[in-house]
Amino acid sequence: MVKRIFYLAEVYLLTVVIFVLAKLAFMCYHAGSQSFGLADVLDVVRHGLGLDLSMSLYILSVPFLCVWASIWLPNERIFRSILRPFYAVIAFAMVLAFVADTSLYEFWLFKLDASCLQYLETPTEAMASVSTGYILLRLLTVVLLTLLFAWGYWKIPLRLPAVKHRILSTLGGLLAIPCIVIGIRGGLDESTTNIGQVYYSQNQFLNHSAVNPVFSFFASLEKTSTTMTYHFMEDAESQRVVREYYDLQSVDSDTLLNTRQPNIIVILMESCGSVFTEVGGRTDVMPNLNRLMREGIYFANCYGNTWRTDRGTVCTWSGYPSFPTMSVMKMPAKSRSLPNMAKTLQSERGYHTYYIYGGDINFTNMRGYLVSGGFEQLTWKADYTIEEQKTGRWGVRDDITFKTLHSMTATATQPYLIGYSTLSSHQPWDVPIQQFEDEKLNAFYYLDQCIGRFIQQLRQSPQWHNTLVVLLPDHGIPYADLTEADPLKNRIPMLWVGGAVKAPRRFEQVCNQTDLPATLLGQLGLPHDDYAFSRDVLSATYTKPFAINTYDDGISVYDSTSFVNYDFVSRRVVAEHGPHAKELLRRGQAILQAASKDLDKR
Numbered sequence: 001m002v003k004r005i006f007y008l009a010e011v012y013l014l015t016v017v018i019f020v021l022a023k024l025a026f027m028c029y030h031a032g033s034q035s036f037g038l039a040d041v042l043d044v045v046r047h048g049l050g051l052d053l054s055m056s057l058y059i060l061s062v063p064f065l066c067v068w069a070s071i072w073l074p075n076e077r078i079f080r081s082i083l084r085p086f087y088a089v090i091a092f093a094m095v096l097a098f099v100a101d102t103s104l105y106e107f108w109l110f111k112l113d114a115s116c117l118q119y120l121e122t123p124t125e126a127m128a129s130v131s132t133g134y135i136l137l138r139l140l141t142v143v144l145l146t147l148l149f150a151w152g153y154w155k156i157p158l159r160l161p162a163v164k165h166r167i168l169s170t171l172g173g174l175l176a177i178p179c180i181v182i183g184i185r186g187g188l189d190e191s192t193t194n195i196g197q198v199y200y201s202q203n204q205f206l207n208h209s210a211v212n213p214v215f216s217f218f219a220s221l222e223k224t225s226t227t228m229t230y231h232f233m234e235d236a237e238s239q240r241v242v243r244e245y246y247d248l249q250s251v252d253s254d255t256l257l258n259t260r261q262p263n264i265i266v267i268l269m270e271s272c273g274s275v276f277t278e279v280g281g282r283t284d285v286m287p288n289l290n291r292l293m294r295e296g297i298y299f300a301n302c303y304g305n306t307w308r309t310d311r312g313t314v315c316t317w318s319g320y321p322s323f324p325t326m327s328v329m330k331m332p333a334k335s336r337s338l339p340n341m342a343k344t345l346q347s348e349r350g351y352h353t354y355y356i357y358g359g360d361i362n363f364t365n366m367r368g369y370l371v372s373g374g375f376e377q378l379t380w381k382a383d384y385t386i387e388e389q390k391t392g393r394w395g396v397r398d399d400i401t402f403k404t405l406h407s408m409t410a411t412a413t414q415p416y417l418i419g420y421s422t423l424s425s426h427q428p429w430d431v432p433i434q435q436f437e438d439e440k441l442n443a444f445y446y447l448d449q450c451i452g453r454f455i456q457q458l459r460q461s462p463q464w465h466n467t468l469v470v471l472l473p474d475h476g477i478p479y480a481d482l483t484e485a486d487p488l489k490n491r492i493p494m495l496w497v498g499g500a501v502k503a504p505r506r507f508e509q510v511c512n513q514t515d516l517p518a519t520l521l522g523q524l525g526l527p528h529d530d531y532a533f534s535r536d537v538l539s540a541t542y543t544k545p546f547a548i549n550t551y552d553d554g555i556s557v558y559d560s561t562s563f564v565n566y567d568f569v570s571r572r573v574v575a576e577h578g579p580h581a582k583e584l585l586r587r588g589q590a591i592l593q594a595a596s597k598d599l600d601k602r
Helices: 002-029 038-069 076-108 114-119 132-154 166-185 204-210 213-225 235-245 287-295 309-318 341-349 363-372 398-411 439-459 513-523 581-601
Strands: 263-269 297-303 352-357 377-379 416-421 467-473 491-497 505-512 547-551 554-558 563-567 572-577
Touching (some): 002 038, 002 076, 002 132, 002 204, 002 213, 038 166, 038 204, 076 132, 076 213, 235 581, 263 309, 263 398, 287 491, 297 513, 297 547, 309 341, 309 416, 309 513, 341 352, 341 513, 439 467, 467 513, 491 513, 547 581, 554 581, 563 581
Parallel strands (some): 263 416, 263 467, 352 416
Antiparallel strands (some): 297 491, 467 491, 547 554, 554 563, 563 572
């Protein structure tokens, strides 16, 4: 029996060592973009050890059962034939988690979780942000490390001699099961092993480094398999907050347009946070956008609701909130029932509706959402030539699709609503000009040139005088050292330009991208009571301005004087400033709770 115990101990120890080495590799890979020292590395290993030990016990369960069964059937060949393929699968799963976690972190800045599965239905689009060499290198790493780890497990000698006292040994195995279960759950306390227990630092990178990526992935499966309902207070209280801050009527709205039936173009600028404009201290990256802010109606303190395109698209068109771990666009039962500006304008004013996207419109159920939302004609990657489809990793380059947009303004049946999502200002930032050495700045400069050219062409056309162009991003990005703890990270420029605009205006009130439907419909004299989470920021009822952003397991809330960023994993405030921070957090939690209840209705 001693040899069996030593075998299990060696398997367990090897698994723990692999997890620790993975942490070190993760930190080394990101050393160029993150600041930490040797003491931080030791702290990460120490604080993350609990999850490593727990996950290692999960993996040990199958070898334990085999060793326990061998008490009555001491045939090494049978159990070796079971364990060798098991170790190969385990090695592959661990390596895949390590490589995916390390690679995705530089793009998403959070640990591997099951939300990545939502983007794998269309793998070509999911991998469009990186080069073929990038992918091949990681595939090679997966293969080599899988072979290395599997070999390590296989080399542990499996000796299963006959046991003299089978009944006693069997009873000993039975007694070991509660110990394993207790180890997996992290003790006898009411709370079980969870990701939040390893969070120890104000530096989120160190907290994330301590998290076991395999544990993180499987723990998140439960959250994404069903709708996540957030509960912070009594439902009556959360509903009261929503009623207080979301007025569904427009009262004495400031009139900004010279017509109640303009042709409307809404351009979702991929990833274009305010950090790339003069708000972020850059006058050289997006000069056209900076100029248009002074020529049109500029909402200077607008914040994005989310961190991904699929979520930001729903926020913009449906005025519906974003959720930390769920994509509403990926939920057809809910997304097709949401209000949509296209559907409203179509039914109320007879608008003809179009949408342009140079990528794969089937990605993340985008087609289903747009069609059910009222868009009659979709133009996407498949409608372009093969040569045009290959101009960018994500699909058709922006300068080409902007030409489509300009052509459509002259040929579309009036009155029309055209939605358009750009895509070139996204990893891998492959654009046909070289203005800056920084590839991100270069991509946004390119987007700005496309915008400037389009607006200039439209201005010279007869369509200009009756057209409203709405420009806003789908979300911001963590450029340079920006994190969720910095309010600038999610601040986005929203501006309205065109001949339908009466005069240049600048609004300082804090607002969200979800406020576009109610605000625009209010300007057109149309009801917006279907948009329960959208506010007319030009209405006299908009007296308590604030904004919310959610990201993977976190929330940020803003008003004109205060800001709070809260992490749901560690259940603590990461950053806050201003006199209203605590009140803002409570408000944000109430609204997220009410929104998740609404999501459950489906």
